[in-house]
Structures are given as structure tokens and as C-alpha cells.
Amino acid sequence: MAKYSIDLQAGKVKEDDVVSTRGETIVGIDLGTTNSLVAHVRDGRAVAVAGPDGKSVLVPSIVHFQADGMTLVGDAAREQLLTAPERTIYSVKRLLGKSYRDLAQVKDRFGYRIIDEDEDRLVKVAVRDAEGKDRYYSPIELSAQILKSLKTRIEAELNSEVSRAVITVPAYFNDAQRQATRDAGKLAGLDVLRIVNEPTASSLAYGIGLTDEDEGRTIAVYDLGGGTFDVSIMRIEQGIFEVLSTNGDTFLGGDDFDQAIVDFWQRKYDLDIQSSAQRGEVRLVAEAAKRALSRQDSYTAEYHGQQLQLTREEAESHWGPLVEKTLQSCALALKDAKLEKEAIDHVIMVGGSTRIPLVKQQVADFFGREVNNSLDPDQVVALGAAIQADVLAGNQKDVLLLDITPLSLGIETVGGLMDPIIPRNSKVPTKVGRKYTTSVDGQVKLKVAVYQGERDMVADNRKLGEFILENIPPMPAGIPQIEIHFYLDADGILRVKATENRSGTEQSVTIKSQYGISEEEMAMMLLDSLKNAEADMSARGLVEAKTEANNVLLSARKFIRQNEDWLSDNQVSEIQSYTDDLAKAVDGDDKDEINRRMESLNDFTAPLAHEALDRNVAAAMKGKDV
Template sequence: MAKVAINLSTGALQQEEVIVGIDLGTTNSLVAYIHPEDKNAIAINDQGRGTIVPSVVHFPKNGEAIVGTDAKEYLITDPANTIYSVKRLLGKSYGDLGEHKDYFGYKIIDDDSEGLVKIRVGDTFYSPIELSAEILKELRERAEHSLKTPVNRAVITVPAYFNDSQRQATRDAGKLAGLEVLRIVNEPTAAALAYGIGIDPTEEKTIAVYDLGGGTFDISILSIHQGIFEVLSTHGNTYLGGDDMDRAIINHWIQENQLLADTVNEDKHLSQELRLKAEEAKKALSSQQVYIGNISDKINCHLERHTFETMIAPIVAQTIESCRQAMTDANLQPEQIDAVIMVGGSTRVPLVYDTVSDFFGKPANNALNPDEVVALGAAIQADILAGNRKDILLLDVTPLTLGIETMGGLMDSIIPRNSKIPTKAGRQYTTSVDGQVNMKISVYQGERDLVKENRKLAEFDLKGIPAMPAGFPKVDVNFILNADGILKVEAVELRSGTRQEVEVKPQYGLTDEQVEQMLMDSITHAREDVSARMVIEARTTAEQLLYQVERFLEKNGEHLTEEEITLTRTNLQNLRDALPTNDKDTILRAVDTLEEQTSPFAERVMQISIKQAMAGKKIE
């Protein structure tokens, strides 16, 4: 195993190994690197297949997952086993999806409104992290094949509005793909770097980055001063993008051909055919006035550009309203913006470019390929982290991830490795047992998913939590890391104001070699770590469901039939029997079966309770 030297004060790698930049997108993903001779950022085009890798994963009945262009073909022929737009699910719970949950052509499991979503493919359950890792693995393999060298380190970009949970999920996906993620970089920052903005440390500019991709839109206002990028404001919509333009075209064709919307939605093959045909029409109308096509010689798919522009005008107007809000939040006027950068394939639509240029009062920058610009910027950031650009300011970073222990002995990351310091981050937690009045806060440092593999830094008890049912107390745990590397951890129960804190030195007692070894171990054991984490999470989900259903039977058994009670007890026992197997999919299949069988009961009991209340009876 090769030894890796790391400068702990900057996080820079002391070696010549290639570090790639990755744009992990909702619709498409790319990988780029800095050419060793001309020092230009280049998007990797492996074997002439193009630089773009569709963010689509197909799971055949037998064999390994298929990723990218080949997987995209299965969106029509096998939609239930073909996953797309997984970036929308990163760090999200089922409750977060709201009205958008029916958008996906595959099965998303509703196990708990607070639990992170899982995707069921056949008898196997996947998390968005595992699916994103498949895409990252494909990008890594393409880079290795093209560059003829191992690729183990990367910079990955995320939208500026991504929260801690979404950023951590992106890091975890990278680790599972065998990559050490040196930095998570905001997409607008990467786009600016690609245009050379912020490279010169004497440069001072205020820029707007308009990013309209396949599934998401955001506008970011950045201030660049002495090589430091500050996000002044960001606004957007995580469910607005080129997909919505496609949907507008589909709805137009449904009306034109007098199709029933319900029929199209139920026929996954037809709906996917329409979706791909609409995408084709949108692209064609960026360079021509009329698109002519059809499906099976029965469905007419003609479209003129002026009709298309009329349909998408409300979508473009929403993006401009976000621009206006971002400018208000930054307390700026359009004339104070020095440059406007266009990012995302959907900015190729002429109406989008013209409208944005009109709003800001200046032509937007679109000289670089809008699909590639973020990946190119990520490659430049990677080059900076490698220490190859001495004129760029590198702030001190924390060398290892800092976090706390959660249920099942898992490590919940609060401050990821390579975060700039000083910094502050936090998460909210709750109790797992009714009447719990104390909570043990155990602080760890390291990259492994299980705390037993990491280094314990401190432990303290938050006492005096009001006795309430499990899940009711709200405990904020905050990590404050100062410029000297001193970490202060504070826990506050919000209802009572109960507070406890402790100070630790996260780097105390660790040599550079130990840090290097911890990093290497995290990559080497990534697959088994994630497997262990998912078994623990599946067991936790199962145990909570067992508790809830058993209590429900005790309180509301009178409202169920004998057959329903018998079937519920059988499924409860099946779930109990699944727990000792320690097989994630076996446990989650039993959870899914019990959930599907019992979910109608709660609605029925609620209706009975409402009737009793209307009759003046007491509800327990």
C-alpha cells in the first residue's frame, strides 16, 4: 500500500498523484483534471464516449450495476430497476419529498417521515449514498482508464444551498466509491474558478452564478476578495430545472394527442418514452425553429420554438424571481454585479440566456461548455489543494472528521475533515426512550462509520432533560472549532434550557503518520463500514417499528378484525426473526411488509376517533 503524506496545516498532499474534480449532478455527472503540461482543466472523455455521464444507475436481474449512457436506455424498458435524479434524494427523508414523491419511476420506501429515504429494487434496498457511489465509481474508473493511473482523491462539488446532511452524504458516497474527498466545494465557486475569477489574489469582484440544471436551479451571489470566495446570498428551487421544461412539453403533447394523464402516469414505458422525446425536442429547439417527431407512429410529437418558449416562460420567470430575491438578500443592484456566469445544460435554451442577460443588464458569460464548467472548476480547486498553485490562499483545515456517537455505535459527523477553520456546525438530536432525563454525548475523531474504529476525544452527560415521550426533547449539539484547533462542544435541551459543554484539543497526541493511517483505513474499509452502518440502521428502524406496532395493537386492537390482528402478529414475528440474520435486505423486506400491512390501520383509527369526538366522547 502506497504511503500518502499530508500537510496538516493546509490539507495539501505532498505528492504528484492526480487529484480529479467531480461534478456529481442530478441529470449528468463529469470528471475533470489538470493537464500536467499545459496546466489547463480538461473534462475527461474516456474512449470517445463523451465527457458527460448520465446520472442513471440500472440494476439488471443478474450482474453488476450499469451506470451512465448504457443505463439510460433502460429508463423505457425497465423503469422500476433504473434509478435517476438520485441527487435529489441525498440527505433527504421521505417527508422532505412531499408532492414530488410520485415523480420517480422507481419505488421509494416510506419507512419513517424522519428517516432517510431508501430505494427498493427487487428484493434489495439501496440508500441514495450507495447509488451516488455507483456514479462516482464509474467516473473514477473512466478517469483511471483515460489517465492510465490510479485515482484515489477528488474534489466534489455540491449546490451552495446543500445542508450539512447533504454534504456529509456526498462525502460518504465518495468514500464508498474508494475516493478520499479532499474538499466539498460549492458549485458556483467552482464555476467562477473555471472562468479564471478568483485565481488572481489581488482581484476583487462581485459575481452572479446562474445554474439551471436538469433537476435543480440556484442563483448565487459571490464576493471574491484576496482569493477568498464568500457566498453573499443564494436562492433557488431544488425541484426546478430542465426536467420541468420536459414536463411542460409532455403535458402539451398529452393535450394535443388527447391522451389521459392517468394512463400516461400508469404506463411507465410510455411516460419514459415521452420524457426522452421531450428532452430531445428541447435540445433541438435551441438551434432550430421546429421539432418534428412521433412515438410508434401514433403519438404526434411536433413542437415550434415560439410555442415552447410560451410554455416555459413561467419557469424562466421563477428563476428571475429567485435572482431578484438573491440580489435583495445581498443588498445589491444588478449594475453592481461585475460578471454573470451561466452553468447547467438548460442555460443553452435561448430564452433563458436572453432573459438572464436582460435582468442583469449585461451579456452573461457562456463561453465555456455549461455542462463542464463546474467539473473544470473542481479540477482547479483540486490543483490548488495539491499545492500546485502557490499564489492561492489556502486556509487552515481540520485534518480529521469530528463527530459524536449515535444509536448503535455509529459515528455522526459534525465537522468533516478538510473543513476550513475556524468553523461552527451542529445537529439536532432527541431521546430514544420514554422518560429519558440524561443524554451521554461522546465526541470522536476519525473517518470510520463505527465509533469503535475512531479516536475518542471526550465524553460528558447532559443532565436534567425534562421527562417526555421518546422523540419529544430537542437537543442541539454544536461544535465550535477555533483557529488554534481547540474544539468546544456544547449541548442544549431547547425546551428546558439545560446546557453542558466541554473543550478538547482534536489534534492532541496524534502524529502525522497516525492521521495518514486513519485516512487510508477509512478508504480501505469503506465498503464494510457502510455495510455495517446499514445493518445497524436497518435494525434500529425495525426495533422502532416493532415498538410502535405493538403499542398500537395494545391501544387500538378493538378496531381491528381478528384476521388483521393475526396477520399483524405474524408479520411482527417475521420481523423479530429477521433481526438476528444481520442481513440489511432481509430486515428491510420484513419492515416493508409490516409497514404496508399496518399503514391503513392508523387512518381508520383516526377516522373513528374523529367520529367519537363529534359525538362528544372522550378520546384517549
């Protein structure tokens, strides 16, 4: 039986030890914040699957728990937003991998209860049953309900069981959020073969339709969905889809455009929207207004006997800052890719929120070219996921996707410095190794602390985890050879392994975050790295100078002990004087002074070191014929 996998070097499907999926239908799923879809490749073409009525391919990402314990998903659940909002859960995707602390600022926007028993634990949603008892559901369980509904839909379409899938996530989803998505798939009865970034899937959907003349083109994928925003700069070359850079916001999407309308109406009409039912009702009216204003200049609706009016001009004045945030991400993505706007050949629009005229116009103005929205923006992600699924099934052999990691991954070194091992925007999957050694004589343990971020000091970055490499043979500082390898898989899950080469002792850890980065942290990490670049460089320079100086001090003191039999009292006194001056400089914060004192000590001890070497060679050769 032939076996297939993706060959990352050649960009082809090759035979190896991966279990074959040829002949099996593997589906692509877009698990969205507002709507979800399932698609598959039929007769060589990716198609999204509609429900039994054949009307819509969109399944609202909403779960409703009835008083009798039954569960509704999709359109049937959406109808309960007004009548039973406290038992109707929407925007589940925004909860994946999040703690209560992450959501504390926006918890009042939800019509259901997010429990806060421990702000550092993953959130749960409380739903009260007919007996008045609370039942608690994790975002993984809720997402699994949506995935089960999609699984049922595609099985009815194919009239056969489906057990394998590719699921998409925003590019800025971290380890915890990706793992939560995979766990939700497993709970729904699906073997999730790959977690694919949404912009990557989108570009694949468009890229398959590009003509030969479009080979070697650079594409910007602007993806504004219901709850998340991503922009990716991609290169298509000989069937290889390579992400050059990515940027975005895990908490910005169409929901925020709806909320801007709600906030405007609340101020203008002094609306009373304190209860969950009222929040859910006015949110639906705002969403209807947003959709209508994509086609017309004004909108009027009735809300409890009151006329609510909104013009496109009024809406755009409140949407402007949101669109501007997306354009700032576009600028950062271009900078990371080291490209100017003129280098972009295509601008692809993805996500239902890109139907807003203001969004299309401002994105076109930013890139200086017309945007490409020829495919249904709601379906693009799912279609791309289906194509990737078809690749994994061994049916397409000339396509390769290379994803990237959005933030640098590294370890803490002496002085609290961040040593990036996998720089941000590195291609994944990837394996990177680096050699280290001990800093103290006889050291038998080494702490490996793993961080994520762009700042030079680990204190300014996000700690992911740590472990201790034990049983290092006691040797002088600098002698042990310790290799630290980072393995980042295609789903963005990180495994770190440390090995001491002489003894073979090793230790490893799989990094799984306890909860996700908050939206403020995610947005600020890159901005902080740019804003503090000069200060970080100075801080790193000072730490590196102190570290080197401490090593020199250690060597100087060791030199005196090892050579005191022939060093004169004056020479020992001079060395000690120079070391005292250097030690005093190390206690200060003047990098240049440390380097000057270090140079003075080196200048004085260099001739003595040469003499010591000559004496050692002479002693070793004594009595031997040369």
C-alpha cells in the same frame, strides 16, 4: 516532507500539520442530477475526461440493475430507460438526504419505485431481481455506483490509481445531503477531501481565466442544471473568491422543463402515460424537444404512431414561470449581498439548461448585461472542482475559496426566541462563540437546542438537534459563565460545544440531520422571514419584555427577603403592589404596559437599593480604620 493546507487568513497555501498531497493527482467530480463528469489539471489546465471512445465527457447519472445482478452505469444504463424503467434509476441526486415525505408529491414522476415504509426515514429504491425478490438501494449506494464509474474512467486516462477527490454539490444542499455525498464517495473508494458548492467551483473555472483588469470584480453565477438551481453573488479580489450571498431551489432544473413539455403534450394529445415505461419514453422525447428548440423554432416527433408537435413559442409560454422563479432567487441574492444589479460585472452561465434561449435572454434582461457562456456550461463545475483539487494538492498557491452558509444557525433562548450565532451568508469554515448564563437559582442543567432558519421564534424555524449540559455547579441565576461555540466546517457540517467556565464541564454534539429540507420548506423559509418580519419583531419584543420583567420580579422578591430586617411594612407593601401590577402585565400581551409597570417598580425600588448598598458597606466597614 512538506505539509500543506489552505490558510484562510492570507489566502495562501502554508505549511502545517495537514498531510501532504503534493505530487498526487486529486480529481474534481461534478456529481450531477442528469450527467456527471470527472476532471483533472493537466499541464496547468483543467480538462474533463472522456470515455474510452473519446466522444463525450458526460456520463449520464443513470444506474441500471440487470436481471442477472450486473450493474450498468451511464450510456449503457440510459438505453434501458425504455425497456426496463423499473430497474433503471435516474435523478439519484434528487433523492440524497431525502425522506419519503419530502418526495411524496413527486414520486409518480419517477419510473422506479420509491418505498414508503416510513415517511420520516431516508428513502430507498426498490428493484426486483430475476427471482421476483425486491432488493433495496439507498441513494448513497446508487451515487457510489456513478462515482465508481467516474473513478474507473479517470484511472484509465491516467493509467494509475486515483483515491482522492473534490466533489461538488448545490449551494443549498443541507448537512444531510452533503454528508450523504461524502459517504457515497467513501463507498466508491474515494477519500473526499472537500465538498465544494457548485457555483463556487464554476466561478473558479471562469475566474482563473480573468485578466488582471478584472481584479476586484463582482460576479453573478447563474447555475441551472438538470435538477437544481443556484445563483451566487461572488467577489474576486487578489485571488480570493468570496461568496457574498447565495440563493436557489433544490428542486428546480432542466427536468422540470422536460416535465412542462410532457404536461403540455398530455393535455393537448390526451396521452396515455400511466406505466413506468411510457413515462420514461415520453420523458426522453420531451428532452429531445427541449434540446432541439434551443436551435430551431419547432419540433415534431412520433410517439406510438401519434405526431407530437411543439413550437418554441409554446414551450417558452410554459417555461416562463420556471425562469421567473430563478429570477426571483437572483433578486433575493442581490438583496442579501446589499447590491444593485448595476454592481454586477460578469454574469456567468452554468449548467446545460442555460443553453435555452429564453433563459439566456431573460437573465441578460434581468441583470442588464450580456451573459458570459464562453465555457461549456456542462463542464464548468467539473473544471472548477479540478482546479480546487489542484489547490489542495499544493500546486496553486494564490487561490482561496470562501463559501457561505445559506441559512442562519442558532439556539433557543428564554421564551422560545431564536438567537442566531452564525448568521446566514457567513463565511465557512467558521467558529463563533457566545456567552450565556442560567435563569434560575441553583440550575444544574442547561438544554442547548440548535435551530436553522430566519424567523425570530424557534417554533417557526427548523430544529437540527439538542443536547443537555449537565453538572453545572449550583449557583445563583446569572453567575455561571456558559460558553457555546459553533464550529461550521468547510463541508457545511456543524459541531456545537457548550462549556461552563468555572467548573470546566462541557458537552458537544455534531449536527447531522435525519433527512433533508423539502423543496417547499427551503423555498419558503427565506420568503416567510421577509413576509413576517414586522410580526416577528413585535413577537420578539414582547418575549424580551416578558423575560426582562420576570427577572425584575425575581430580583424584587429576593430584595424583600434579604432586607426585611430594615424595610418598613409600608415599603414592603408598596414593593409587593408594584410587583403584583407587573406580574399582571406579564400575563397579558401588551409590551408597552409591561415596560411601564417595570419602570414604575424600578423607580420606587432604586432609592431603596442605594440604601441597602450603603447599609451593606457600613456593616462591612464596621470596626475598621479607613
